[in-house]
Amino acid sequence: MAAGICGSDPPRVLKHWKYPVPAIPGHEFSGVIAEVGKDVKNVKVGDRVVAIPFIPCNECEYCKRGLFSLCDDHGMLGAKSFGAFAEYVNIKATNVLPIGDMDFEDAAMIEPLAVAMHGVLNIGVQVGDTVAVMGSGTMGQLVIQGLKIAGAGTIIAVDISDNKLRESKELGADIIINAKDINPVEKIKELTGGKGVDIALECAGSKITQEQCLLITKKKSKIGFLGIAYSDITLSEEAFENIFRKELELKGFWNSYSAPFPGQEWTKGINLVNEGKIKLKEMVSHRFSLEDTYKAFEMIRDRKEEFNKILILPQGVEK
Numbered sequence: 001m002a003a004g005i006c007g008s009d010p011p012r013v014l015k016h017w018k019y020p021v022p023a024i025p026g027h028e029f030s031g032v033i034a035e036v037g038k039d040v041k042n043v044k045v046g047d048r049v050v051a052i053p054f055i056p057c058n059e060c061e062y063c064k065r066g067l068f069s070l071c072d073d074h075g076m077l078g079a080k081s082f083g084a085f086a087e088y089v090n091i092k093a094t095n096v097l098p099i100g101d102m103d104f105e106d107a108a109m110i111e112p113l114a115v116a117m118h119g120v121l122n123i124g125v126q127v128g129d130t131v132a133v134m135g136s137g138t139m140g141q142l143v144i145q146g147l148k149i150a151g152a153g154t155i156i157a158v159d160i161s162d163n164k165l166r167e168s169k170e171l172g173a174d175i176i177i178n179a180k181d182i183n184p185v186e187k188i189k190e191l192t193g194g195k196g197v198d199i200a201l202e203c204a205g206s207k208i209t210q211e212q213c214l215l216i217t218k219k220k221s222k223i224g225f226l227g228i229a230y231s232d233i234t235l236s237e238e239a240f241e242n243i244f245r246k247e248l249e250l251k252g253f254w255n256s257y258s259a260p261f262p263g264q265e266w267t268k269g270i271n272l273v274n275e276g277k278i279k280l281k282e283m284v285s286h287r288f289s290l291e292d293t294y295k296a297f298e299m300i301r302d303r304k305e306e307f308n309k310i311l312i313l314p315q316g317v318e319k
Contacts, residue, residue, distance in 0.1 A: 002108035003084035004028035005310040007139070007205070008228060010300045012079070019079050026084030026312065027053035027077050030099060030107030040093040049096040050107045050270070051084065052262045053077035054255060066259025069118070085293050087314050097266060102274060105311060109138075109280040110269055112309075114256035115226065116142035117265040120150055123199055123224045123251060127151035132188055132197045132216055133173070135204025136164040138283055138309045139226055141171050143201055145278050148172035156197065158184045158209070163306055171279060188216040195219075201226060207233040214239040219246045226253050283309045290314045 003026045012018070013025055033047045043049065055075030056063050062070040077083045077091065099107045116139055125131065131152045133140050136159035147155050157173035159165050165176040175191065177184045188197060196218035202210050205227030213223045215238065242248060256265045272278040285308040288296040296310050 001031040001314050002029065002104045003312045003314070004108045004112065005296060005300070005312065006112065007137070009078075010297060011230060013297055014301050023079075024082040024084075024086050025078045026086070027051075027079065028108055028111040029053075029084035029089070030102075030104045030110070031084075031089070033096070034088060036093065042093055043096055043098070047096075048099050048102070048104070048107075050099050050102075050110045051077065051089070051091055052095040052097065052266065053083070053111065054257055054262070055092065055095065056257070056261065068257035068259065068261050068263070069255035085290065085312055087290065094261075097262070097270065099270065100274065102270075103281060105284060106273055106280040108311060109142075109283070109309065110266065110273070111256065112138055113142050113269040113273070113278065113280065114262070114265040115139065115253075116146050117269050118256040118258075118263075119143060119201060119224050119226045119253040120146035121265060121268075122253060123201065123222055125150040125152055125199065128153035129198040130154045130156070130192060131199040131201065132156045132158060132184075132213075133168075134158050134184075134200060134202045134209035134213060135206070135227060136161065136168040136173075136176075137203065140164075140201075140203035141168055141283055141308075142278075143203055143226070144168055144172045147201075149272065149277060152199075156188060156191065158188075158212075159204075161306060164308065167283065167308070171282070185212055185215045192218070196221060198222070199224070203227050205229060207231055211235055211239050214242050214248065217242070217246065217248060220248075221246070222249045222251065224251045224253055284311055286310045287317045288312055289316045292317075 030050045056068045056071040057073040060072035136157045154174045156175045157168040158177045160180045199222050200213040200217050201224045202213050203226050257263045
């Protein structure tokens with residue numbers, strides 16, 4: 001049993017919680033079914049499962065079109081209702097998937113993997129494409145692995161952490177660029193003969209990399225945004241003009257769901273992990289017991305040490 005801290009959790013917990021209180025965060029998690037309702041048939045007590053935190057309304061125009069990620073009135077465990085930084089979670093039977101013998105820590109990362117797969121599957125990667133991944137944290141590293149499986153030719157990872165770039169290289173990136181040492185826009189232009197990349201995927205949620213995506217792509221290329229923006233973005237004249245002068249295609253990727261719910265992002269993700277084609281636990285940098293959850297958020301707030309994926313373990317951390 002395990003629960004991950006998502007990149008969206010710290011701003012909510014440490015800055016502005018916009019949902020009802022009292023509240024329990026945590027929406028990336030796996031566990032064991034402890035109890036079932038009398039009409040539940042798809043799972044039984046003792047089943048090992050991964051949770052799907054998103055609860056579509058199934059009534060709005062987007063749900064009826066199978067675009068569940070865009071639901072107008074969805075529920076969300078760990079935000080609108082109690083989440084997984086706890087010993088027990090109440091969840092609909094339709095919102096769990098079996099994981100078989102998959103490690104609980106791997107399974108707790110299926111949700112962010114599904115988010116990455118939502119982007120990779122929908123950006124339209126062609127075999128041999130040159131792709132830049134801006135941001136090499138958990139999401140970037142998951143995207144890199146998905147791109148490799150999808151047939152991308154050259155994957156360029158950009159970050160400001162040598163450790164995360166090294167990990168990205170181990171997980172499938174062909175070229176790594178530390179933006180603290182090298183101008184990534186100039187370097188990518190150099191690597192592509194001045195043309196730019198076929199696809200840029202923004203995974204950092206930084207206004208810097210969000211603009212750089214518009215500066216490193218070739219004509220008729222595609223840009224996908226997976227990182228959440230936490231500040232206003234001001235574009236340079238060149239970046240904005242590139243959108244229409246190069247006829248760029250900009251796509252946003254929100255959540256991780258499609259039809260039939262929860263979607264191929266989840267089912268393919270689980271299969272790829274079980275087949276050993278995607279590595280998840282290797283990205284975990286820190287583990288905390290449930291009682292020490294506050295220490296995890298203090299570490300994130302203070303940034304006294306580098307971290308990647310952080311897991312909360314209700315059963316405690318092995319010493």
